[in-house]
Amino acid sequence: MRLKILRATLAAGLLAVAATAQAAAPPSQPNEGPGGVGDRKATIVKRALGRPSAPTFAFHAAGPAPEAGRPVAVFLHGWGATNPQAYGAWIDHLARQGWLVLFPRFQEVNRTKPSDAPAIAGALVKAALDEVDSDKEAKPDRSRVAMIGHLAGAPLAMDLAADATKDGLPVPKLIFAVTPGGIASGPKSRGIALHDLEKIAPETLIVTMVGDKDARAADLASRRLLREASAVPPERKLFVRALSDDHGFPALTATLASPAGLDTAYDSGAIKMPPEPKDAPKPPPFRWSAEMALTGEQQTLVSQINLARSDALDYLGFWKTFDLAAAAAFSGADAVSLKANPRLADMERWSDGWPVKRLSVEIPKPTKAPAVANGAETGRR
Numbered sequence: 001m002r003l004k005i006l007r008a009t010l011a012a013g014l015l016a017v018a019a020t021a022q023a024a025a026p027p028s029q030p031n032e033g034p035g036g037v038g039d040r041k042a043t044i045v046k047r048a049l050g051r052p053s054a055p056t057f058a059f060h061a062a063g064p065a066p067e068a069g070r071p072v073a074v075f076l077h078g079w080g081a082t083n084p085q086a087y088g089a090w091i092d093h094l095a096r097q098g099w100l101v102l103f104p105r106f107q108e109v110n111r112t113k114p115s116d117a118p119a120i121a122g123a124l125v126k127a128a129l130d131e132v133d134s135d136k137e138a139k140p141d142r143s144r145v146a147m148i149g150h151l152a153g154a155p156l157a158m159d160l161a162a163d164a165t166k167d168g169l170p171v172p173k174l175i176f177a178v179t180p181g182g183i184a185s186g187p188k189s190r191g192i193a194l195h196d197l198e199k200i201a202p203e204t205l206i207v208t209m210v211g212d213k214d215a216r217a218a219d220l221a222s223r224r225l226l227r228e229a230s231a232v233p234p235e236r237k238l239f240v241r242a243l244s245d246d247h248g249f250p251a252l253t254a255t256l257a258s259p260a261g262l263d264t265a266y267d268s269g270a271i272k273m274p275p276e277p278k279d280a281p282k283p284p285p286f287r288w289s290a291e292m293a294l295t296g297e298q299q300t301l302v303s304q305i306n307l308a309r310s311d312a313l314d315y316l317g318f319w320k321t322f323d324l325a326a327a328a329a330f331s332g333a334d335a336v337s338l339k340a341n342p343r344l345a346d347m348e349r350w351s352d353g354w355p356v357k358r359l360s361v362e363i364p365k366p367t368k369a370p371a372v373a374n375g376a377e378t379g380r381r
Contacts, residue, residue: 024248024350026312034327034343035320038096045137046266049128051280052273054120056128057084057103059095059266060138069141070100071330074125074160074172076153079182080109080294080302081260087150088263089310093319100140102128105268106156110293111286114152114182114192118159122167125160129170144330146174148322150259151301152182154208155192158225162199171201174329176322177208178259180221190291197228204232205329205338209240209321211254211313218256226364234366238325238335242317243357248350252313252357256301259318261310316347317359335363 030036042061049056060070073094075087084091084103094101104124106117132138149157154177164171184191200206206229208222226237242254294302321344328338338344339361347356 024352024354026248026250026252026350027316027348027356029312029315034323035093035315036097038093038098040096042096044092044095044265046271048268048271048273049131050124050274052276053108053283054124055105055268055273056124057105057266057268057271058128058132058138059084059091059101059103061095061098062137064136065100065139066098069139069144070098071144071146071326072129072140072142072170073099073101074145074147074157075101075103076106076121076147076149076156076160077103078151078153078260078302078305079107079114080298081150081305082107082109083268083306085262085264085267086260086305086308088266089261089314090259090319091266092263093315097323100132100138104128111288113289113291114184114190115291117152117156117192118163118195121156122160122163122169126167126169142170143173145170145172146176146322146326146329147172148176148178149180150178151180151256152192154178154180154221155183155194155225158197158200158229159192159195161201161204162195162197164201165199172204174326175200175204175206176325177206177222177225178318179210179218179256180208180225181218181256183221183224194225194228197225198230200229200232202231202233203236203332204229205236205238205325205335206232207238207240207321207325207335207338209242209318211242211256211258212244213253213255215241223364234364235334235336237364238338239362239364240321241360242313243360245347245357247354247356248352250311252311254313254317255304257304257308258313260305260308261314262306262308312347312356316356320344321359339363 045060045062047058082105091101104121106121147157157175161172182191184193210218244254245252345359345361349355
């Protein structure tokens with residue numbers, strides 16, 4: 001009897017191995033264009049700007065920048081995911097496409113309050129841009145700035161855009177909010193408090209993008225960000241959803257951690273830090289509070305982010321969507337024309353010719369004006 005069971009188990013295992021060997025492979029990354037590899041031969045410069053206690057990491061291709069300068073991508077990490085290597089695959093893609101990528105480490109894990117993050121991030125980005133302004137290789141083009149925010153970095157990107165003029169930052173042409181989360185539900189709750197998003201410039205293009213796994217909170221957060229940026233007209237807003245697909249192997253699973261992609265070449269521990277200035281002011285006495293600590297759910301998500309590997313959902317989903325959105329934003333095109341681009345939703349095909357599930361793309365409906373009674377708003381909470 002045991003021999004029969006052993007044979008049956010062995011046969012099932014062999015069938016599983018054979019099925020895996022014959023499974024369709026996902027599409028490979030394009031060599032060029034949106035989502036493509038870019039300049040394979042480029043050497044990527046990796047620098048730390050500012051102070052060791054509060055650095056901004058800068059990444060760009062080596063060699064003189066184009067005469068017009070490099071477009072700037074401000075990359076705002078998820079809460080707790082402070083090492084750029086967790087997003088290294090995407091950063092590498094951007095740098096090889098000619099971008100200057102700024103990665104402000106706006107959080108000291110278990111030492112920074114979410115409520116302090118917007119001011120810290122804004123100050124870091126401003127200082128970093130000022131530091132590289134005269135650098136002939138970095139050479140930021142302040143007229144072409146995009147903000148990428150993942151999870152808590154998404155509302156942070158919206159806050160920085162809303163306060164850009166006040167804080168002396170360049171006004172971004174594009175906000176790319178990926179699987180938004182970590183938004184404070186009230187003045188005294190844990191999370192990133194949204195500033196007055198009505199101050200985001202009307203000409204901004206805003207794209208929110210989520211996956212279809214664990215999606216409800218990210219969906220609600222995306223729609224809230226789009227709704228509260230009320231000065232931006234609906235035709236300059238886009239909501240995109242990446243769909244999981246298990247037709248082949250490995251399966252494509254669109255989770256909250258999907259936008260991350262490990263590349264140890266971007267490990268912050270291997271990047272030389274600048275010296276601490278001799279005249280740097282002493283930090284105020286540290287006072288711990290409970291909101292500084294990562295929750296159990298946050299710790300689990302950070303672990304998933306740190307282990308994530310890039311796949312077709314990255315280069316044909318998140319990266320390609322950003323590339324196309326940035327091209328549209330910098331040329332003055334709106335979300336309607338972006339949505340009409342046939343390349344946007346297309347995810348190409350598995351190796352057996354079966355199409356990968358397409359991106360779901362929609363222009364959000366205009367927000368209804370709040371009801372007014374006796375001169376007071378009654379429809380807002």
